Amino acid sequence: MSQDLPVTRTTLPPFDEYVERLRGIWERGHITNHGPLVLELEARLREKLGVRHLFFVSNGTLALQIALRALELNGEIITTPFSYVATTSSLVWERCTPVFADIERDSLTISPERVAQAITPRTTAVLATHVYGNPCRVDALAALCRERGLKLVYDAAHAFGVSVDGRPIAGFGDISTFSFHATKLFHTVEGGAVATNDDALAHRISYLRNFGHNGQEAFFGLGINGKNCELHAAMGLCLLPRIDALIAERRALHAEYDRRLLANTQLLRKPGPTPGAALNFAYYPVLFRDEVSLLRARTQLNAAGISPRRYFFPPLSQLPYVSRGDSAVAEEISPRVLCLPLFSGLSVDDIARVSDTLLLSLGAA
Ligand SMILES: Cc1ncc(COP(=O)(O)O)c(C=O)c1O
Known part of the structure; x- marks a missing residue:
């Protein structure tokens, strides 16, 4: 009898390797709140994904929501009708209005020409998905957004490790977000990341995902709990190599x-x-x-x-x-x-x- 075949099966590292990581967590007693494994994973991911700033967060949906908040987006955001529901729902959750621009027949990514046609005076940004890891036409979208004064966010949930003409995917747009869900190529069971090359945005993202804290007793501003923890970072550190x-x-x-x-x-x-x-x-x-x-x-x-x-x-x-x-x-x-x-x-x-x-x-x- 042949085995059932699901669409995907979670990649797991050798059990003992994960347990060895857990042993260290038990010894240190540092389970969450920016522990050493989270910091190590963030550093390794910055290097692997070729981006200046990267924040490990609880999932890819919250990564999108934090990106929208960091850019203080409101009004109409032009986005793709062909993506996972989280791309649109995060916009609506953040009280932005999704405006769809159609996709290209080959890559199934959003068409920059259709984006141009969808711009109105209320448009503030474009949120595009690299569908199945196929990159969007990043140069055309960058030129359009620059010319029309729009922010550009990429949902790169599918695009871990992808590059365009040698340029790493995480560096495109103002912010790129990733999902590290158990179904993804690289995963941390649950998890995600917000990546940017912009220092000022990185500062906002860093406190947005940590309740807005500026040290223990002061606050930079509004924030949410978007942190991830040592147990999830341990999985990522086992899989990344x-x-x-x-x-x-x-x-x-x-x-x-x-x-x-x-x-x-x-x-x-x-x-x-x-x-x-x-x-x-x-x-x-x-x-x-x-x-x-x-x-x-x-x-x-x-x-x-x-x-x-x-x-x-x-x-x-x-x-x-x-x-x-x-x-x-x-x-x-x-x-x-x-x-x-x-x-x-x-x-x-x-x-x-x-x-x-x-x-x-x-x-x-
Ligand atoms: C394109 C896309 N965006 C966002 C998400 C949401 O990520 P998560 O499940 O980590 O919240 C997913 C995956 O589930 C996805 O495939």
Whole structure:
């Protein structure tokens, strides 16, 4: 009997290695509040992600909320209809109004031209997502935001370790945010980060995530509890040295899926990467010709014990608390996208099983 295959499986370090990290925490008795492991992880992440300031926070959603607060954003924020719900919900939670600008058909990232068309006198910023780790057209967005006096925030939750023409992803925009959730390529079980190269913004972020504290008895201003803790940092420190190997493994798994699936280009297509990007191969999304074939494939995959995920579905323009805006391409593509199982330890045989079942459902095996 073959094993069930989920869309993803959390990467865990060797148990003893994690326990060794825990032993140190027990010995020191310093569990949270900017302990040595949190500080070490932040320093290593700054180096790995090539960014001047990085703050380890409780999750990727709070990272977005802190970014919006740090930039004191309000009014209309132009954003993508094709991302995880947290990209839009964090805007609404912070009492900003999301205005959708549609995505590009290849990379599935927000179109800078559509952003330009969506700008009004109430627009204060752009919040864009590097979808599946495919970078947005960062230079076009930077030029547009500079010219129109808008702030630029990137949701880089999928883009750990990605770069564009050798420039690390974390350095683009005023602020980039990351999710280190257990489903992500690099994770700390729960966690996230706010990254910036701007010193003044970094100061604001540092106190925003720590109740606004300026020492024990004074306050810089309003803040929230966005800290993370030693136990989560320990997981990150165990995984970080493995990240290049994990990316290399996923690159090979991608190539195997490509080899088995993409000859059938009439029925199935993979979203294209942005030119110049060095990717992290975190997800394997495929685009079906129509939703009916996607649903048929999913039924047959599920029957074979394989659980792909519709990600992202529905498009964010269909959330019950937003206006639809400019989202026709996202609404047309979202019902046709399925992410196939991809995680460390997935075998070539597993990929054969997923691919054969999928192609059979399309009548193409
Ligand atoms: C694109 C995107 N943004 C934001 C988030 C939110 O991150 P978290 O789950 O760490 O709050 C996620 C992941 O869950 C995501 O995929």
